[in-house]
Amino acid sequence: MLENSTPSSSAPARSLRIGVAGPVGTGKSSLIATVCRALAAELRLGVITNDIYTDEDARFLRSAGVLEPERIRAVETGACPHTAIRDDITVNLLAVEDLERDFNPLDVVLIESGGDNLTATFSPALVDAQIFVLDVAGGGDVARKGGPGIARADLLVVNKTDLAPYVGVDVPAMVADAETAREGRQVLALSRSDAASVETLAAWVRGLLVEHRAGTHTPQDPGPMAPHFHADEEGGPGLLHSHDETEHVHDGEPAHTHH
Amino acid sequence: MNLSTTPLSPPLSAPLSSATISMMLADARLPVGGHVHSAGLEPALSGGMPAAQVPGYMLGRVRTVTLVEAGTAVVARHVAVQGTGQGVFGAAQLAVALATVDRAWAARTPSRAVRDVSRSLARGYQRLAGTLWAEHPAVVASALGSTPPGPTLSRPVLLGVIAAAAGLDAESLVRLVVYDDAQTIAAAMLKLEPLDPAIPPGWVLAACAAAEEFVTDLAALTSADAIPAWGAPESEGWAEAHSRTTQRLFRA
Numbered sequence A: 001m002l003e004n005s006t007p008s009s010s011a012p013a014r015s016l017r018i019g020v021a022g023p024v025g026t027g028k029s030s031l032i033a034t035v036c037r038a039l040a041a042e043l044r045l046g047v048i049t050n051d052i053y054t055d056e057d058a059r060f061l062r063s064a065g066v067l068e069p070e071r072i073r074a075v076e077t078g079a080c081p082h083t084a085i086r087d088d089i090t091v092n093l094l095a096v097e098d099l100e101r102d103f104n105p106l107d108v109v110l111i112e113s114g115g116d117n118l119t120a121t122f123s124p125a126l127v128d129a130q131i132f133v134l135d136v137a138g139g140g141d142v143a144r145k146g147g148p149g150i151a152r153a154d155l156l157v158v159n160k161t162d163l164a165p166y167v168g169v170d171v172p173a174m175v176a177d178a179e180t181a182r183e184g185r186q187v188l189a190l191s192r193s194d195a196a197s198v199e200t201l202a203a204w205v206r207g208l209l210v211e212h213r214a215g216t217h218t219p220q221d222p223g224p225m226a227p228h229f230h231a232d233e234e235g236g237p238g239l240l241h242s243h244d245e246t247e248h249v250h251d252g253e254p255a256h257t258h259h
Numbered sequence B: 001m002n003l004s005t006t007p008l009s010p011p012l013s014a015p016l017s018s019a020t021i022s023m024m025l026a027d028a029r030l031p032v033g034g035h036v037h038s039a040g041l042e043p044a045l046s047g048g049m050p051a052a053q054v055p056g057y058m059l060g061r062v063r064t065v066t067l068v069e070a071g072t073a074v075v076a077r078h079v080a081v082q083g084t085g086q087g088v089f090g091a092a093q094l095a096v097a098l099a100t101v102d103r104a105w106a107a108r109t110p111s112r113a114v115r116d117v118s119r120s121l122a123r124g125y126q127r128l129a130g131t132l133w134a135e136h137p138a139v140v141a142s143a144l145g146s147t148p149p150g151p152t153l154s155r156p157v158l159l160g161v162i163a164a165a166a167g168l169d170a171e172s173l174v175r176l177v178v179y180d181d182a183q184t185i186a187a188a189m190l191k192l193e194p195l196d197p198a199i200p201p202g203w204v205l206a207a208c209a210a211a212e213e214f215v216t217d218l219a220a221l222t223s224a225d226a227i228p229a230w231g232a233p234e235s236e237g238w239a240e241a242h243s244r245t246t247q248r249l250f251r252a
């Protein structure tokens, strides 16, 4: 156990809250499982998932056996995964507070976003730091294309590096592109089968926790979403829209704004 | 950016109109987590109700569960106004009085799934109220009665508390409950069974019109015993089934 995490008698301890964002299939749930596997023996962890249509992520993580099943909870997002982590974070905040209360004290709560294209980022009012996950199978160009999560998340993960030879991606070049897009912010080439990369990820979480407890870490906002498609969210060809304060359209939804 | 730590309380010296409070509380953009709810529509459609029956479903709620919700909200508002206006109640007594109203609502809401969902939605309102009207005695009392993991108050009781704190009159409160329920269904419909988005707003207005004949009587309620006790058993069955599915867009 890390020092200075003595349980308080009354108010639940405020955990370090880490968001995990990125497109569907890039390995967010797997990354959370990896972090749990690496750190569950030394830190008290909790997990919240935000699936779009099922509680499959929560069930996957429970079945991975990396954490007590009760410490993994799913919230619904009303088909608006981006809203639930950015504009109206109410359901997620309540879920985090419940976890912190029920398992007081918790060291770290990991929150997985319902994958919403390349663009959804977490509100700094919900998470203290966020990881944005890409994978090599998405192609070497993705990192260069940028977007708020890629450019300004606290940590960018280029995942599934073990697949690079099969998809013809040059990992060092992809990482270098990402570092350029991120103006030097940290990029981690990760594979769950590469122990050294997993240890780097675990060390990043530990380091952040130290900063969080010392009060030296300030949550950053990567910025609002860029215009994007929702092909996966509502089925059929998506309409281009953005999620800034201006009006926009989802498939089958009237024009609306999210605040 | 320290905006998040310095909430601005609404000025008590310049009271807001009921119209303004209604607009804010009825606005889907209000950050209370309402976007994860469909007012029973997703459970109904998954349970086999044809999409063509949605306008009738909306009207059916106006004559059943919405009367319970609106009546509960009005009585909670009355209790909150009485308890704070004359300074006769302490926060603890007011909490007991609100809990009595809440029990009357629970007795009229037989589905556990529906009750759980209402209480979880209420926590979003509690959060809002605790930020905007932190000092108001009814808001303080409602927080006493809403300490998870214990039972939290239901959404209509919280709406009554907010109505008392914000100065929303009883008739406006009834209309708010009716409108919010119908509009929640209309918005969810566009995600579940997309159609020309200009059509559901007409259903919402029809539902609101159908409720008008009840507004005066509901707004005059002062006793928990007098809260209407209509039910919608099929809808409750759908809600129970939905709470156990692993495939849903909406909490309920």
Ligand SMILES: Nc1nc2c(ncn2[C@@H]2O[C@H](COP(=O)(O)OP(=O)(O)O)[C@@H](O)[C@H]2O)c(=O)[nH]1
Binding pocket: A022, A023, A024, A025, A026, A027, A028, A029, A030, A031, A057, A115, A159, A160, A161, A162, A163, A190, A191, A192, A193
């Ligand atoms: N080869 C390989 N596959 C991975 C890795 N991480 C995740 N995956 C696979 O990628 C797929 C999507 O992973 P998942 O964690 O569900 O992605 P999510 O949608 O972002 O949560 C699954 O089939 C995983 O087994 C990795 O490091 N290497």
Ligand SMILES: [Mg+2]
Binding pocket: A028, A029, A030, A057, A112
């Ligand atoms: Mg996942």
Ligand SMILES: [Zn+2]
Binding pocket: A079, A080, A081, A083, A250
């Ligand atoms: Zn949306």
Ligand SMILES: [Zn+2]
Binding pocket: A082, A116, A228, A230, A243
């Ligand atoms: Zn979107």
Ligand SMILES: [Zn+2]
Binding pocket: A243, A248, A250, A257, A258
């Ligand atoms: Zn939107």
